[in-house]
Amino acid sequence: MADLSLTGGQGVVDPAWLKLARSQPVGVADKPRRRRKLGPGRPIPYGATLGPVLLLILWSIGSATGYIDDRILSAPWTVATTGWELIQDGRLQENLWTSFQRSFWGLFWGIVAGASLGVIAGLSRIGEYLVDGPIQIKRAIPALALIPLLMLWFGIGEGMKILTIALITFAPIYIQTHDGLRSTDARFIELAETLDLSNGQFLRHVVLPAALPGFLLGLRFGVTYSWLALVVVEQVNATSGLGYMINLARTYGQTEVIILCLAVYAALGLSSDWLVRFITRKALPWRKILAD
Amino acid sequence: MAQDSGRLNQPPVVEVRGLTRRYGARTIIDGVDLDIGRGEFVALLGRSGSGKSTFLRALAGLDHGVPGSGRLGTPDAVSVVFQDARLLPWKRVVDNVTLGLNGQTPRERALHALAEVELTARAQAWPTQLSGGEQQRAALARSLVREPELLLLDEPFGALDALTRLRMQALLLDLCARHRPAVLLVTHDVDEAIHLAQRVLVLDEGRFVVDLDVGLPAEAGARQRRFAEVRGQLLSSLGVTGEELRRVA
Incomplete structure (x- = not known):
């Protein structure tokens, strides 16, 4: 737009300063003055896949030329054929399903605990005093350090695994929900007062919608953490699941199985993150407008 | 004046007596009285920090925890329009x-x-x-x-561009003529105050130093003269010197 109006202006008006400019060498005067554009440049379609594809190519070349030792890192095609075999005999699906269930239920209870404690601490002072302190202390303790205690209390069964995942995932959900509730714009609180909203209306129309973006951000962290937590619990005394597969493969030196499991973890993490972003877009339609 | 007799016949919508508000050691509102009649349009002018927003927030019941005293009679149906929508x-x-x-x-x-x-x-x-x-x-x-029986406007057009502001002012006059609420418009724009309000107050150091019926005549020439007269009076009460006024306007 700026360029257009500049050239258009030259055609219509002809002030003295413009004549001055024309008396200079033609090449300089006629050249439209366009600033160099700062910034990272134009987006390329599917550009985000460029990096991973490059890595895959390097890996293939390395394996094919023998530059990468098969005992250190299996070739991509070995991983693919092993994956196919594991799917054929059903072991991959079986372990994946077990892992998925653990992750799902752990995350489920993490969401329930994180969201409800976040609401309690966010809406009442007393609630905050009672709930926030212990949670901050719990957050300061590394989750891994809790596992021995949890094993003593709950054994090494499914309950302990789900509890550990829930304990790890609830923290970010709690923090973001609490923060979202607490940072409700004071201007909107004032508005609610002038509109004589009841407590219920204030909660429903102002506070909870204001906290929703925070909760969803917490959920995004929680989902990622649920896969991380899975790795932790499954490499401790598990007899099924992806983590168990990795442990077993390490014992037998099967790098292709380890790589395969890592690829499955990556796929799970990426797709669940995409799912949460999808939910966020659907749940916050008024935000999408801003992004557009 | 017509408004005054109207004010006498009906009980006022807003009845403020000896209102005082303090922030720490500073007295922002210093024992002011104000009546606003039914359907009356009052503009409140003042320099920045003169306490005009504090006064409006007191009327709106939004000044929780601000210490002060005085009697504050406002109707049940009060609406507030802020500078941001x-x-x-x-x-x-x-x-x-x-x-x-x-x-x-x-x-x-x-x-x-x-x-x-x-x-x-x-x-x-x-x-x-x-x-x-x-x-x-x-x-x-x-x-x-x-x-609302009382409409409180806190610099409602302050963030708008000049053209939009003009159209909003005309719209506000139409709406007020139709709904007849009592209006208190807080603004720093003297011209806006004179154009919109029947009565203009100037708040300075916590007290009303000017309480003026605008009373613009219908006839164009007389209207212009009255406008200039009121404007000069209000601007000088806001601390604009005659010299400054001559140089700019």
């Missing part, structure tokens, strides 16, 4: 207008109010999709749909 971004325009609305057919009433501010076409839009003027029109619709 303050629309909830997660609610469509029409749902912002119906927010907290009691009684029958809130939606129809909201749509009617939006029609009054010529925003029917944007009823289903998100607030972020509206221009500044449109947002402020939606805020006006939200305040008027409650049929």
